[in-house]
Amino acid sequence: MKNKTAIITGASTGIGKETAKYFLERGYNVVMNSSSEANLKKAFEDLGAPSNAAYVPGDISERKTAQQLVNLALERFGSIDVLINNAGVFSPKPFLEVTKEDLERFWKINLLGTYITSQEVIPQMVKQQAGAIINIGTVLVDHAIGGFPATAPLTSKGAVHAFTRQLAAEFGKDNIKVNTIAPGIIRSPLQGKMGIENADSLSGLHLLNRIGEAEEVAEAAYYLATADFVTGETINIAGGHTVGHSI
Structure with a gap:
């Protein structure tokens, strides 16, 4: 049976890189993307430059990048079975200090990139009458933190999150499953970019009193990629963050 193919955006570091590794180890073909060509090439080499992987550098908010991902996946591997819209940016900033440029940056990468890439992938999934799209959100959508002002990225x-539900409704008839993973605090380079030197100091935000590992998000993505009766859902990978807190 032909191996399935996954496209993973934001795959050069953190959750994206670990998810690429997880899928490759389970026999998937993987097409990786990142806006940084140098980081993407390094990630590809770190994974052993496997024959069942390929990569396309580029800004995911530009349609040509999504088109290149689709074309490469079909030329090299013959199908697109899974899309993981992982590419994104996130940083806190007080509401009254947010500029138009801040808003445009988050909407361009986080939403427009997810929207456009899905738009380019879905025609092939409709043709196949099968597919899975996994969007990466955040638990903060449903559980805000007063001391962490983040209206712009949120x-x-x-x-x-809303896009996931509507897309699931629109393409359920075509056997395309669309779900969101909402991570809590996950050990990745993202914390450093936000100025958090010790990510483990945030363990108390989770009932399990630890932060998550990138592999745990990859496990959830693999489950959703293979689940045949789950769509329109938001899966929290957050150690109980949305349920309550320890005191």
């Missing part, structure tokens, strides 16, 4: 991520 409006874009909230839109991704």
Whole structure:
């Protein structure tokens, strides 16, 4: 039986890179994307430059990047079975200090990139009458934190959550499953980019009193990629973050 193919955006570091590794180890063909060609090439080489992987550098908010991903996946591997819209940016900023440029940056990468890439992939999934799309959101959409002002990125991520549900409704008849993974605090380079030097200091936000690992998000993505009766859902991978807190 032909191996299935997954496209993973934002795959050069953190959750995206670990998810690419997880799928490759389970026999998937993987087409990786990142806006940084140098980081993407390094990630590809770190994974052993496997024959069942390929990569396309480029800005995911530009349609030509999504088209290149689709074309490469079909030329090299013959199908597109899974799309993981992982590429995104996130950083806190007080509401009254947010600029138009801040908003445009988050909406462009987090929402527009997810929307356009899905638009380019779905025609092939309709043709196949099968497919899975997994969008990466955040638990903060449903569980805000007063001391972590993030209205700008959260409006874009909230839109991704809504996009998931409507897309699931529109393409359920074509056997295309669309779901969201909403991570809590996950050990990745993202914390450093936000100025958080010790990510483990945030463990108390989760009932399990630890932060998550990128592989745990990859496990959830693999489950959703293979689940045949799950669509329109948001799966929290957050150690109980949305349920309550320890004191």
